[in-house]
Amino acid sequence: MPFVDLHSAEDFASISYITNSFLGNVGGFDPQKPTVCILPPTFLDSSWLYSQFNDPRLDADYNLIAFDMRVAGKSECRHSGKHDSWVDAADLAFCHQALALPPVHILAIESNAINCALRFAVLFPEMCLSLALCNVPAPTELKWIYTAYDEVVQTWCFAEDLESYEHAAMEAVTYTLGPDTTPDLRDDLIAYWETVMHPRRRQYVQEQANVFLNRTPLPAAAYPHITQPVLIIQGDANEKIPHKYAERMAHDLKAVLYTVKGGNTYLTIAPGTASIVNQVYVKFVSRLPRVGPESPTKGLTTEERMRDALGTLESITGDGAFRTRDPLSSLSFCCLSDEVVRQQTDRLTAYRKGQTLAYLPLGPTGRPIRRYSERPHDDWFESKTEGLSYAGGRFFEPIGRSSKQLPMPQSEPISPAEGRVGRRGTFSPITVDKIVIKSSMAKVVTGSQPTLHKLFL
Structure with a gap:
């Protein structure tokens, strides 16, 4: 897998990417074909784009390239509290210029990719021919998702055994794909996270979460800069990303809105919807005028x-x-306030402590110990598909489709005061003090007997 190294006085990042060329790099691109740049889904990387790279409708007629986020996949970077979606857009622009790419069509999937693509189109319009946005998120995260993801990320990153890690990963699958995820896709997701986003890489997990949860709305002054054709593909069964936000953005950008019936999160990898997304996207791009291969x-x-x-x-x-910032550093494009940068930096510092000695859910070969579906079911208190844990039986009998699972909470997006500035400001990974007793067991038992006697009396 090739990389693009970005370095400056205050920053370093090595961005990994893949292509559909024979040699795996941009040198094998056909100059007569349009180039499509795909930005992978949040908390995943370019290895999850097989539905696009293996689809002949895209692979045969387009040069395909996909860049991983600086904290995703095989990319490496110096962790920073200044990381936001404007920084991701700058990373993409640096990579575009380093590889001398022609103007590209962008297919952005889910929250972080969409926020990066919009900002890239604003700052570098000559590099971007069109935008296709899959599952447009709310400007800021919904309150219940914000709280749920924050808790899951902390549990995920500080898991101390396989059961705890698998429980957190299963919660993440439920939040993203819903409780009706196919067992094979669920196993593949958890195995991927165990391999790439385990507790010994928790700074990478936390920095992705920072970008996802602490995102800010695109300023109103930025919308007039987006003049490219825009396609929005939205799943209508996605309760975590209400359809009204896609409609609002389609109105603001004068975009074409296509609704995928029954579509949930991760439209491009979920069985039954990936092919639909590809078909709609190919029809959209094929109608656009072609541009020469010259660097913009x-x-x-x-x-x-x-x-x-x-x-x-x-x-x-x-x-x-x-105007006074270093133009050769992606971090110069950060639009976060000093307070948010400080809090994100403090959080990354807290996550770094003990990271190298954290639990590793992998075997000696570097592969997951087991598939999630192969775990032993000997616990009488087990989590079921409804998202509840209880001892045997069913919490309620389903009556029709609407009773198969509890409804998702309904809430509005958070405000900056509730979220970015106030996000778990008192966080500490150490919540229980360990008491070390330095004495013989006989003295401890003898010395504690009066106290115990009083307690039981």
Whole structure:
């Protein structure tokens, strides 16, 4: 897998990517074919794009390239509290220029990818021919999802045994794909997370969660900069991403909105919807005019182009400090407040402590110890498909489709005061103090007898 190294005085990132060319790099691209850049789903990487790379409708007629986020897949980076979606957009622009890519069509899947794609189109319009957005999220996360994901991420990252880790991973599957996920897809997701996002890589997990949970709405001043054709593909059965937000963005961007009946989260990997997404996307892109293979930034150095992008960001935000920042650093594009940056940095620091000695849910060969579906079912208190834990039997008998599972909570997006600034500010991974007794057992038992006697009296 090839990489693009991005380095500056305050930052370093090595961005991994894949292509559909014979040699696996951009040198094998056919200059007569349009180029499609795919941004993988949140908490996944480019290895989960097999439904797109193996589809002849895309593979035969388009050059395909997919970039991993700096904290996803095989990418590596120096962790920073300044990481937001504007930084991801800058990473994508640096990679685009380093590989001398022609203008690309972007297919962005789920929250982090969509926020990156929108900001990329705003700052680098000549590099982006069109946008296709799968499952447009709310501007900020819904309150119940925000709380649920924050708890799951902490449990996930500080799991001390396989059962605890699998429980957190299963909760994540339920939140993302719902309780009716096929066993094979559920096993593959959990096995992937065990391999790539285990507790010894919890800083990577937390930094992705920071970008996902602490996202900010795209400023109203940025929408006029998006002039490319836009397609929105939205699942109508996705209770975690209500359809009204896709409708709102389609109105703001004058986009084409296509609704996938019965579609949930992860439309591009879920059985039954991936092919539909590909078909709709191919029809959309095939109707757009073709552009030559020339690099859109020809005649400009990378530093000059990135400085112009900082100027655009200054005009959108009204913050004159962007002009003074290093144009060769992706972190210069961060739009988070100093308070949020400090809190994200503190959280990453807390997650780094003890990371190398954390629990590893892998065997000696570096592979998962077992498949989730193969775990022993000897616990009398077991989690069932409804998302509840109880001892045998059924909590209630299903009457029709609506009774098969409890309804998802209904809530509105969080406000900045509730979320980004106030997010678990007193977090500490150590919640229970361990008392070490330095004495003989006889003295301990003898010395504690009066106290125990009083307690029982």
